[in-house]
Amino acid sequence: MTGGNTGMRPVLIFALIGTVFMFGAPYVLQLFTIINLTTAIALAVLALSLALVWGFGGILCFGQVAFFGLGAYAYTMGAINFGGSTWAILVAILVSSAFAAILGYFVFFGRVSDVYLGVITLTVTLIFFSLIRRTSGPEFKIGIAQIGGFNGVTSPPLNLPWDTSSFLFPEQVFYVAMAALILCYVFCGWLMNTHFGRVCVGIRENELRAELLGYDSRLYKLGIFTISAGIAAIGGVLFCNGVGRITPDVFNLYNAALTIIWVIVGGRGTLIGPIAATFGLFYLTSALGGQSTLNNNLVLGVILIFFVLLVPKGVAPTITDWVARRRRPRKASRRARRTMRRDEGSNA
Amino acid sequence: MKPARDKRPVIVETQNLAMHFGGVRAVDQVDFTLFDKELRCLIGPNGAGKSTFFKCLTGQLVPSAGKVIIRDGETTGFEPHEIASLGVGIKTQVPNVFDGLTVDENIWLSARRWHAAKRARAVVAETIERLQLGDIRREMVGRLAHGQRQWVELGMVVAAEPWLVLLDEPAAGMTHDETARTADLIKEINTQAALIVVEHDMQFIRMISKQVTVFHEGRVLMEDTMDAISKDKRAREVYLGNRA
Ligand SMILES: Nc1ncnc2c1ncn2[C@@H]1O[C@H](COP(=O)(O)OP(=O)(O)O)[C@@H](O)[C@H]1O
Ligand SMILES: [Mg+2]
Numbered sequence: 001m002t003g004g005n006t007g008m009r010p011v012l013i014f015a016l017i018g019t020v021f022m023f024g025a026p027y028v029l030q031l032f033t034i035i036n037l038t039t040a041i042a043l044a045v046l047a048l049s050l051a052l053v054w055g056f057g058g059i060l061c062f063g064q065v066a067f068f069g070l071g072a073y074a075y076t077m078g079a080i081n082f083g084g085s086t087w088a089i090l091v092a093i094l095v096s097s098a099f100a101a102i103l104g105y106f107v108f109f110g111r112v113s114d115v116y117l118g119v120i121t122l123t124v125t126l127i128f129f130s131l132i133r134r135t136s137g138p139e140f141k142i143g144i145a146q147i148g149g150f151n152g153v154t155s156p157p158l159n160l161p162w163d164t165s166s167f168l169f170p171e172q173v174f175y176v177a178m179a180a181l182i183l184c185y186v187f188c189g190w191l192m193n194t195h196f197g198r199v200c201v202g203i204r205e206n207e208l209r210a211e212l213l214g215y216d217s218r219l220y221k222l223g224i225f226t227i228s229a230g231i232a233a234i235g236g237v238l239f240c241n242g243v244g245r246i247t248p249d250v251f252n253l254y255n256a257a258l259t260i261i262w263v264i265v266g267g268r269g270t271l272i273g274p275i276a277a278t279f280g281l282f283y284l285t286s287a288l289g290g291q292s293t294l295n296n297n298l299v300l301g302v303i304l305i306f307f308v309l310l311v312p313k314g315v316a317p318t319i320t321d322w323v324a325r326r327r328r329p330r331k332a333s334r335r336a337r338r339t340m341r342r343d344e345g346s347n348a
Numbered sequence: 349m350k351p352a353r354d355k356r357p358v359i360v361e362t363q364n365l366a367m368h369f370g371g372v373r374a375v376d377q378v379d380f381t382l383f384d385k386e387l388r389c390l391i392g393p394n395g396a397g398k399s400t401f402f403k404c405l406t407g408q409l410v411p412s413a414g415k416v417i418i419r420d421g422e423t424t425g426f427e428p429h430e431i432a433s434l435g436v437g438i439k440t441q442v443p444n445v446f447d448g449l450t451v452d453e454n455i456w457l458s459a460r461r462w463h464a465a466k467r468a469r470a471v472v473a474e475t476i477e478r479l480q481l482g483d484i485r486r487e488m489v490g491r492l493a494h495g496q497r498q499w500v501e502l503g504m505v506v507a508a509e510p511w512l513v514l515l516d517e518p519a520a521g522m523t524h525d526e527t528a529r530t531a532d533l534i535k536e537i538n539t540q541a542a543l544i545v546v547e548h549d550m551q552f553i554r555m556i557s558k559q560v561t562v563f564h565e566g567r568v569l570m571e572d573t574m575d576a577i578s579k580d581k582r583a584r585e586v587y588l589g590n591r592a
Pocket of ligand 2: 398399
């Protein structure tokens with residue numbers, strides 16, 4: 001796995017590529033593709049949030065979609081009640097982070113072991129799934145907004161800040177989504193280069209050692225968990241804007257697993273890897289959706305097994321290693337192979 | 349009772365300390381005193397309870413009974429990060445390092461805990477120089493040999509500039525040369541800080557020690573200079589007989 005302190009240069013390079021894409025895409029792509037892309041971008045933000053908390057914080061949160069979905073619901077409820085999106089976005093981020101902070105407090109300060117953290121977050125996700133599915137009746141509402149049960153609710157579109165009459169068109173939503181992804185990415189990249197981020201990586205590597213240096217690991221874990229939930233919520237806001245509605249299906253097991261797959265394929269310990277993997281797998285599944293010879297889930301399963309067995313570090317770290325090996329061809333390759341073997345052991 | 353031979357302040361004290369695992373009395377009724385700037389070795393056969401005693405001092409274990417006092421305050425039941433935050437440098441028996449990070453980053457994480465960014469970088473440079481880690485500073489610690497990893501861990505301890513240092517078998521698995529260098533380093537640290545060193549290797553203890561505490565079956569058997577201990581009949585029976 002890669003460490004925190006890698007400098008901002010790669011982050012800024014990818015951010016620049018993203019910016020070029022953001023301004024170029026609407027000129028070359030059709031509106032349909034752009035709308036589709038917005039959804040993929042929202043999912044990429046979700047993948048980024050898990051890349052942060054799992055890849056750098058070492059916390060395997062199996063229910064990252066819970067914070068994503070909570071953000072989407074909070075946004076939708078807020079936007080309906082406020083009659084505009086500006087405050088709703090803030091509410092979405094706050095609700096998700098606050099929920100993560102409370103959940104994380106009990107988990108980390110109760111010294112619940114890492115395995116149980118995965119179980120607890122997944123359980124919370126599935127509880128949301130079944131609770132919200134049961135809110136079909138007209139009596140289930142928040143303010144004036146119906147929760148809508150398994151049919152979900154229509155999400156009001158984004159509007160210009162504090163101008164509730166100027167709704168954004170799909171192309172504009174695409175710009176917003178892309179800008180949000182880039183900003184979240186740069187923020188995470190920056191965070192991992194701060195003292196806080198580097199300590200989080202240290203805790204991932206060896207929690208006892210971090211404690212013996214005088215760092216309270218519980219606080220750092222709580223911090224990165226809460227921040228990642230806030231980022232997932234931003235993804236949720238973008239998602240319900242891209243799709244136009246939000247349903248409890250966002251909390252289902254399939255989506256929870258999919259998020260994990262993006263990060264495994266993209267690689268833990270990098271931020272760009274899981275983002276790229278999300279786009280790749282999103283388009284692969286869209287393409288497969290158009291035919292009926294191959295089952296979608298089967299293909300995803302095969303990809304997951306392929307990566308776990310043959311590219312256990314994920315795409316981005318493997319490429320980085322390969323480049324590093326070409327630069328230092330002599331003794332480095334033997335060393336890299338040795339590390340690879342060790343990593344396989346620890347990932348099993 | 350504190351012996352009158354030393355006027356220096358007591359900085360570590362345990363009173364009637366005990367750690368029981370089910371029926372096993374790993375540490376039992378240990379009264380221990382360490383004076384400021386003292387260098388103390390803890391010896392004893394395998395399973396004597398040295399590491400368990402050590403873990404009670406560092407907060408890795410909460411003792412079943414008794415008290416730990418560091419400087420002026422009771423620290424029984426403190427978390428490891430709370431003990432470390434008092435300015436205590438700790439090296440465990442099983443090396444605990446950040447395997448996936450570079451030597452530099454390992455030491456930086458220690459220095460930065462105590463210093464602002466700029467000063468921390470200077471402390472890292474000094475530490476790397478002092479421990480002669482310059483050649484491997486950009487290597488991943490997980491790829492280093494055992495002895496080098498031990499040195500990285502010692503580097504982390506040193507970089508925090510602690511006033512009290514607790515080392516559990518710092519020379520374990522080191523080559524002869526590395527052991528001698530470790531002994532020198534310990535003496536050097538001792539000019540600034542008090543130390544408790546758990547050790548196995550008699551050669552090594554002869555190199556560094558003044559006062560030695562012998563553990564046996566969870567209790568303190570005796571406490572004296574190494575010379576006196578090697579002449580003592582009981583100590584030879586439990587420990588030295590088959591070794592030195
Ligand atoms: N976590 C534990 N659970 C049960 N028994 C333990 C534990 N840790 C140590 N012991 C036992 O306590 C005794 C002292 O062990 P230890 O402190 O590691 O000895 P030393 O470091 O002197 O070799 C041994 O009998 C050991 O088996
Ligand atoms: Mg031991």
